Amino acid sequence: MPHAFATRDQPLHGWDLAPSEAVACQRRLADSVCLKDEFTSIQTIAGIDAGFEQQGEITRAAVVLMEYPSLRILEHHVVRCPTRMPYIPGLLSFRELPAMLEALDCLSGRPDLIMVDGMGIAHPRRLGIATHLGVWLDWPTIGVGKSRLCGVHDEVPSARGEWVPLTHHQETIGAVLRTRENVKPLYISPGHRICLESAVEWVMKCLTRYKLPEPTRQADKLASRR
């Protein structure tokens, strides 16, 4: 059976970890993050997001595969899995990635780039959900967050496309990007195998008339539909 990604199995890279173990896992994985562009031509981009059912008992993950630059939807999949962990700020990936990986395995082709709902390196230990996914698959990812987890930033100019750096411990960890006028900005950060400037550039390239770039907007729509 053709899976877009091979599943990996490495020590201390599991999912069912106690909070302190998960934190240790993040510190360890953060060393292998690549913040340089490591991809060639982008012809397909995937958007991925998660939602919940039955008072949180079930995690629903949705993935949308889009053709670039047409932004036409080529495929979309939704999977449901038992929720294995509560939401703990800083440990989101351990709650949502297992279901997202199953959704990604439904894809017949491998996307050239993946946009994830949430943070990339804009995380206390530089391992937000987009980065965790990127390192796990060793594939280019971008974090597209709707609110701030950590870091500080100045006010963002109101024109579409303007952005200011998001910094944490004197380090630039992301961009606060105005994707629509008069609308709350997005928190963009590199996930893996991409630099900040390119991450912002690709988000801008996937923008139409909405606040969210199409890949995550479509995935959002599928993951939170009732």
Added chain:
DNA sequence: GCGACAG
């Protein structure tokens, strides 16, 4: 000690 805290 107190507050903040992706989805």
Added chain:
DNA sequence: ATCTTGTCGC
């Protein structure tokens, strides 16, 4: 994330 309707503004 989820519980939830209408309503103000571009």
